[in-house]
Amino acid sequence: MTGEKPKPGEDPRKALGRILPSHIQFARAAVNNVWAKLLVVGLVEPTDGFDLNRLDPKNPPPKPWTLQPANPELLQALAEDFRANNYSIQHVIKTIMKSNAYQLSTSFRGEWKLAYIPCFARRFVRVLSPVEAVDMVAQATDQPYEIKEVRGTVGNRAEKLEVPFNYVSQLFDPVAVKGLERPGSENLQIYAFMQAYYQAERTTPPIDKNVATPVQAMMMMTSPLVQKRVKAEGTTRVAKLLQAGKSDDQVIEELFLATLSRHPKTDEVDVAKRVIAKDRTIGFEDIQWALLNTTEFLVNH
């Protein structure tokens, strides 16, 4: 983009590393990626589809063309700030997270209009990633996985792990849980769950994963991974809370905190108490199951 070539005798890779960031587009693309990751939608979309002729607010393209970024001045300012701070990703993340736009609620008072989207006038909800979805079930129910072996990178063979992984996010490649099913192992169920969330393989092209489907609902409602973890048996959260002799209010409070990261409202406590009135154990199992299936749990908001 700059037209510059490696200096005589210069290592071409080092030259690429020197020349590439010297163009402001490097910084623009980088901050736009961070923005898109944090705010669900980038200032330029798709994030790999920049049109260099439509980025400069001081030099707009001739009509009918329009400037490409949702907010060209903001994109430029973030890019220049990124460059001025030694290309620190941490600095960009901090800057964005301190902004009003990032801190807005997903709830929007008033009538929402499509045209507000480029203004980032609310937080955008997104579907959980495959790994987030499957790990959050384990985390909310306090029942981590025991991934004792993974598919190795060589020859497609199983590799036994000396120390089992408890969460898929600990794996270098989440796809490694695929295809290894042993008695008592949950590997394939974990992979099936992630598949419902469009877990891509390394060799497959990215499909837009921000898609809610009925299969995700079916999985969350009936997958053995979930069924087992909502039961008041063994070391699940429900089992431990009941064994600890906690009061109804305390158990309800802890289930809401662990699953939805918030305290229950009065109305919710009332509903929960009616649910456990008939059978306390089954009632709390049902509440744990229901909380996992609320839209509040199902989306990143």
Next chain:
Amino acid sequence: MVKRLEEMSRRELLKLFGISVGAVIADSAAWPRNVQAQSKKITPRGTARNVIFIQNCGAMSQNETFDFKETKWTAKDLNIQKVNSEFLISKTLFPQYERWAPKAAVVRTLWENSLVHFTGMYHSQAGRAFNPAIIREVPAFGSVVAYELEKDRKPSDTFPTYMSVDLWNTRCPQIGSGMLHPKFAGLDLNTSTVFDSFAGGDAKAEVDLARRWEVLNRISEASPSGSGNTLGGKADEYGAHYEYAYKILMDPRFKKVLNVTDEERQRYGVDKDKGTCKLGLAMLLARNVLASDAGTRFMWVSNAYNGNNGAADNHDQIYGRGALAPRGFLLPIYDSVPRLDAAVGSLIEDLSKMPGKEPGKTMLDETMVVIGHEFGRTPDMNLNFGRDHWGPAYTDVFIGGGVKPGRMIGRTEGGKSIDHGWAYKQQPMKDHVTATVYSALGIDYSKKFEKTPSGRAYEYQQTAPLGGPSFIPLTDIAELFV
């Protein structure tokens, strides 16, 4: 700085559509708009009520199977039989060919310009060539089928019109519904997990689910975010999907779909199948879903085996057995073809014995079964005694649903078409297979969506030039039916 919609670029609109889909098309009639027929007068055939589309992943060699050609490399033990004067078949590879081959019609001169498994599979699933610029808005053509057949759905229908089996484990997984409402996205069943995940439910499990559903609704009503409607976007979609999913899970017909006997497993070759995805189970699910008459009309079945390109990607040792057998994801043709034969043969046999919806008709009369491929395999062997990707001529198979048995369309020599076998100068392509499926289901494939997120019209059957200067003829493969 609020941009008006008409000022936004195509790409901005695509993304906006993606994140606000729930709000924009909560009413399924709201999008797409301006569905119009093209100028050419098309009368769809309407010969089939259902379609089962089998994607034979990996591009099984036509040279040993559906367009047999004996060359100096051909194995001597293939035991070639004559189905009809133009259809030779190996009894070694297809020991049960008599159950399906006499009912089959074959198109041998299909042409594909993209010789990559992903793009080939994408082309099959989307019914159009891969174009990254509009990937978000392009639906699977099964989704378009579902959109078109929505008007035929009954209140008792709980299954989606478009379902698939083992699409998840292919080189090109579910494309989704693109610009169409998410309810047309298709429901993909995974043969390696669907039985464990959903079949185990007994009467108690149903009682439990019904009770928990009630708890979920009560908690959602009391929740500050309600059923998610203040969150907007994706949260709105989940509300609709949960209603859908609950109805399916509580429908006894879904349990019946998952009820597979030992005799059926044996007959469909399930027990011999070492793949993660078992083709016999996929066929049984397809059969059972259609037989349940719960709303599904279009079944996509992926012969995925162990994922990646599929078991038939025989670049090495196509006849390899023992120490020479191909490894990893692949099977020698002595294993991959009998596996297909057992599953397809049993499916066709069963469909031909099951009563159709119309008196006097069988399920096979009302169901078009297609065996599709990404592309073909080279007529010559490579140095590893395998066959590589080949676009000039490949073969798809059609059975039932109004297809005339025994039709052999097109002739090839040296891997190239010497007689296209139909009315056009160009060879037939995947787009014509797509049009054939639409046509058989009574859908006018000349329609197009004029208003799309990108602004480009979406033709049901793609006609834009592909890999050459000529427009693709707008037609189904009429010769299959006459």
